[in-house]
Amino acid sequence: MRFIARVEVRLRPGIADPEGATIERALPAMGFTSVASVSAGRSFRVELDADNLDGARAMATQLADRLLANPVIEESVIEVSPL
Amino acid sequence: MATTVGVVVFPGTNCEHDAVAAVESLGGNATLVFHADTSLEGLDALILPGGFAHGDYLRPGAIARFSPIMESVVSFAAAGGPVVGICNGFQVLCEAHLLPGALQKNRGLSFLCQPTTLRVTSTRSVLTSGAELGQELSIPINHFSGSYTCDVETERQLLDQGRVVLSYVDNPNGSVANIAGIANEAGNVVGLMPHPERATSNLMGSTDGTVLLGSLLSAAGASVSNA
Numbered sequence: 001m002r003f004i005a006r007v008e009v010r011l012r013p014g015i016a017d018p019e020g021a022t023i024e025r026a027l028p029a030m031g032f033t034s035v036a037s038v039s040a041g042r043s044f045r046v047e048l049d050a051d052n053l054d055g056a057r058a059m060a061t062q063l064a065d066r067l068l069a070n071p072v073i074e075e076s077v078i079e080v081s082p083l
Numbered sequence: 084m085a086t087t088v089g090v091v092v093f094p095g096t097n098c099e100h101d102a103v104a105a106v107e108s109l110g111g112n113a114t115l116v117f118h119a120d121t122s123l124e125g126l127d128a129l130i131l132p133g134g135f136a137h138g139d140y141l142r143p144g145a146i147a148r149f150s151p152i153m154e155s156v157v158s159f160a161a162a163g164g165p166v167v168g169i170c171n172g173f174q175v176l177c178e179a180h181l182l183p184g185a186l187q188k189n190r191g192l193s194f195l196c197q198p199t200t201l202r203v204t205s206t207r208s209v210l211t212s213g214a215e216l217g218q219e220l221s222i223p224i225n226h227f228s229g230s231y232t233c234d235v236e237t238e239r240q241l242l243d244q245g246r247v248v249l250s251y252v253d254n255p256n257g258s259v260a261n262i263a264g265i266a267n268e269a270g271n272v273v274g275l276m277p278h279p280e281r282a283t284s285n286l287m288g289s290t291d292g293t294v295l296l297g298s299l300l301s302a303a304g305a306s307v308s309n310a
Contacts, residue, residue, distance in 0.1 A: 019188060019192065067141070072183075
């Protein structure tokens with residue numbers, strides 16, 4: 001069965017985010033004066049085959065931990081659903 | 084017998100010839116090793132040079148870590164062989180967990196290409212054994228993701244164990260504890276963002292890199308005589 005995993009990789013709390021901070025500073029200049037904060041990250045869309053939802057979730061968690069995110073500075077949020 | 088340094092080339096590496104020329108200018112032999120190979124036979128030390136291994140896709144060093152040669156690099160390091168990662172090579176060593184921590188985008192998001200003053204903060208490594216503690220060296224940096232980051236516990240360990248081998252006098256990129264280069268516990272694996280191979284001749288504006296690369300060649304020679 002085919003599943004789709006959406007993996008959002010973001011910086012761990014406390015890790016400096018120069019990209020998010022730069023975007024945050026640019027927004028008021030464009031008129032978005034009520035933006036409270038911006039953080040930058042990445043998102044991946046992975047299609048994968050597994051026997052069931054639990055298997056798909058386990059595989060997505062592994063590939064996120066081993067490659068997509070660097071656990072030293074990043075954490076990932078994973079959502080898996082049938083395609 | 085002259086010592087031979089293997090310079091590892093990934094797709095996108097671009098400082099390999101500078102590294103070879105620097106080693107040869109100091110009287111060593113150097114040979115290029117392709118990332119898809121697995122043999123490190125006959126090599127006394129390794130340099131992972133600068134560049135953009137595998138296009139720096141995902142994160143610098145993230146894909147290079149899975150190149151076939153890396154398993155051999157890990158074994159070489161585990162056996163005590165001297166391994167030095169310069170710039171992108173430092174990023175690869177961190178991603179491969181041969182060194183702790185990670186390199187993040189520079190503070191201020193600027194690409195930095197400039198001479199920097201480094202202070203030798205530990206001589207207990209293959210790259211700094213020939214330097215003097217506290218010695219200042221002028222060596223250029225050339226990077227976008229060179230801000231060294233690690234958790235507080237790792238930072239404390241690195242400092243307590245004398246594993247921060249080089250630090251910036253004027254921290255240009257926001258690195259934790261002004262860290263420019265670190266070593267593993269045994270001191271045989273070293274990573275640094277500055278480029279010592281680009282400071283090996285008066286024509287380059289500094290010869291201070293020879294202190295570091297000379298140390299590496301001595302360490303490589305020692306590992307030959309132990310073999």
